[in-house]
Amino acid sequence: MSDHELSAIPKDARAFQGHRAGIVTRVLAAAIDSALVGLVLVAAYLGFAGLVFLLDPRGFTFPDTKLFRSLLIGALVLGLYLTVAWAAGGRTYGNLLMGLRVVGVYGGDVGWVRALLRAAFYVLFPIGLLWVVLDPRQRSIQDRVLATSVVYDWQPHKPR
Numbered sequence: 001m002s003d004h005e006l007s008a009i010p011k012d013a014r015a016f017q018g019h020r021a022g023i024v025t026r027v028l029a030a031a032i033d034s035a036l037v038g039l040v041l042v043a044a045y046l047g048f049a050g051l052v053f054l055l056d057p058r059g060f061t062f063p064d065t066k067l068f069r070s071l072l073i074g075a076l077v078l079g080l081y082l083t084v085a086w087a088a089g090g091r092t093y094g095n096l097l098m099g100l101r102v103v104g105v106y107g108g109d110v111g112w113v114r115a116l117l118r119a120a121f122y123v124l125f126p127i128g129l130l131w132v133v134l135d136p137r138q139r140s141i142q143d144r145v146l147a148t149s150v151v152y153d154w155q156p157h158k159p160r
Contacts, residue, residue, distance in 0.1 A: 013099060016152040020138040025098045026129060026150055032094030037078045041070075075123045082119035087112040091153075101153035110148055118146050 045065070053060045085092040090101040090110060102110055102118070110118065121128065121142040128141035135144070143149055 013152065013154055017154065019152050021098075021100050021150045021152055022138055023130070023132045025100060025152075026132060026140075029092065029094035029098040029100055030126075030129065032097055033081070033092045034078070036093055037074065037081055041074055041077060079116075079119045079123045082122060083112070083116045086110050086118060087115035095150075099152050099154045100150050102148055102150055103153075105147045105149050107151075114146055114148065118142055118148060121146065 045063070049062050052063060082092060085095075086102045087110060090103060095101060102115075104110060104114070125141070131141045131144070132138050137149075139149055
């Protein structure tokens, strides 16, 4: 067998490898990441409620969650998740499932500072993702400001 036949990239996807990702795959990846963070937050809340129950079972009531505090914690967890994922490997779990990777405009790593700024930008201004539809190079507002890009990449690890 040739190396081409043993590729980790699905045969139908090979033509797209390295090309910029469109809005559909990026929104699906973001939805997967949001659902994952939501599940983590629900699990943390239920774990905290379980701890409160163990400490005082007779007087137990579910802990009150204020909307603003919950949104703030959710935003911080999402920002931390995105920062670590983009800086460490260039992809979140949603990106991995959709075959995407965040790279610098010249294909290099994003790095910790740019990953942190990009995550903050996405958490505070998520509608900027829709700019992908209008931009000829399929870059969001966050990508344009921070010199990043999202490309199709099915490689199991970053090429050096």
